[in-house]
Amino acid sequence: MAKQKKQRYKTSKNKKYQSEKQNSKQSHPRKSQETVTPKANNRSINKKNHGQRKSTIEVTCTGLTSEGKGIVQWEGKQVEVAHLLPGEKAEVTVSKKGRFVKMELKRVITPSEDRANRPLSHDNEGVGCQLYHMNERAQERFKQKLIDKQMKTFGKPKPILTMEQPYYYRNKNVMTFGLDNKRQIISGLYAENSHQIIPMESSIIHDPKADEIIQTIKGMMKSFKMQPYNEDTGRGFLRHVLIRVGKKSGEIMVVLVSASSVFKGKNNFVKALRKTHPEITTILLNINDRNDSMVLGNQEKVLYGKGTITDTLCGLEFEISAKSFYQINPVQTERLYTRAIEMAELTGDQSVIDAYCGIGTIGLVASERADKVIGVELNKGAVRDAIRNSKRNGVKNARFYQGDAGEFMVQMAQRGEHVDVVFMDPPRSGSDKAFLSSLVTLKPKRIVYISCNPETQARDLNYLVKNGYKVREIQPVDMFPQTNHIECVAALDVI
C-alpha cells in the first residue's frame, strides 16, 4: 500500500533530472560556441540610467565564496555574483547604490565544465538552491573543500556521502502567499535577505505532489475569496502553506497558516481541497498573528484527519506533528543516523543521551544497542511525539524530557550521573556554554556531534578538544543537494 502511494509521486518531473553520475559521459550541450576575445579587465558593454546607475558588463569569475557565489574583481572591489563559476566569462548587470555594488548574472558566455546541464532559470525552479548551476561532481568538490577547511585543525574529514538521486528529496515545503504588482495571487519563496516573494510553481528539490497541492490552493483562493496576507497593511488571511509528506508512508499533511482564526467557508474549502487531492491525510489551520519571521504560530486547529502524519525511518515508525522538527531529506537521514550510530560504537550496555532529540529519532534508532536512552528537547509537541514514538515502536529503555538541553545537562552533572555516550544535534546556532561545560563534567567516553552548521560545530568541537576530548572521525553528509548547506557528524573520545 505504502509503495503504491509512493509511486503516485513519480510524475514526469521526477524523470526530468537523472543523476549526473549516470550521465557523466554526456557532452555539455550548454557550452556556448561564441568566442570572446579575452580582456585584461572586465569591460562595460552598455549603460542605462534608472535613478541608480545600472549597466551591463562582461566579467570573468575568479573564485567562489563559501556560500557558492562567484567572485568578480571590478573597479578595485570584490563583487559576488550568484550562479557564476570560476573561470566563466559572463554578462552581468551592475547596479550601484552609494558604495554598494550589486551584480546579477544575465548570460554565461563561456560555461565551465562544472556547470550543470540545465537552463539558468527555468520557471524559478532553482530559487533557494544556491548550487543549482553546479553539476553534482562540482557540488561534491565544493562541499568537501569547505568542510576540509572548516575542520582542518581536527583532522581530515572522510569523503562526503552524496545522494544518488539528488532531486525532489524534501519532505517539507513552505510557500509564502502574496499579491504581485498586477494584484494576482502568487506563491513562492522570499528573496535572499528580503520579504519580497519570488513566485515559483515547482522546485527541483521539493516533493512534486506538495508543489502540486500548493498550486491547487492558490487556484482555489479566488473562488473562495481568500486573500493572501499583506505584511505591510496587516490585511488578508493566508500567510503560508506548509506541506509535510511521509515519503515512505505516502501520508500528506497540509497546514494553512493564517493571520486570523476566522476562516470563512472553512468546511467547503477543506472539502474542495480533498476532492482534488484525496491523497491528503490531514489538514490543519495554524494561526500566526506575530510580526516576526517565524512561519508557524502557537495556535493550531485540526480541520481534517488526525493532525499528524507517520513515516518510517531506519525501520521504525515516527509520528510527526506540524511544529516538530523532522529531518527534511529522509534518504540521507538514514545514512546520517547509520553513520552516527556506527561512530558511537555502542555495545548494548551503555547509558546514552540524545540531546536536542526532536521527535526522538536518533535515540529510538540507537536504543536497541543501548542499555538506556535519555532524550531531551525544548519543543513540547516534539517531546509528546517522542514519547508516542517510543510506545509505538515498543521501545522500553528510552525516556524523553522537555526542557533546555543546557539546563538539563547542568542538573545531570550536579547529580553526578553516569553517562557513557552523548549524541548531540543542536540547532544551527550550535550548543551553549552551560551544555558544553556540563558535558565535559559528565565526561562521557564518547560524544557524537551532528550539525547542519560546520562553523558553529567547529567552534564547539574546539571547546571540547580544549577540555579533554580528541576528535576521532569526521563524516560529512550531503543532506541538502543543490543548496550550499552541509551536514556533518564528528565523533570524539575522552582522552
Ligand SMILES: C[S@@+](CC[C@H](N)C(=O)[O-])C[C@H]1O[C@@H](n2cnc3c(N)ncnc32)[C@H](O)[C@@H]1O
Ligand atoms: C537540528 S534539530 C535535531 C532534532 C533531532 N535530533 C533529529 O535528528 O530530528 C534540533 C532540535 O533541537 C531543539 N532545540 C533547540 N534549542 C534547544 C534547547 N535549548 N534545548 C533543547 N532542545 C533544543 C529543536 O526544537 C530541534 O528539535
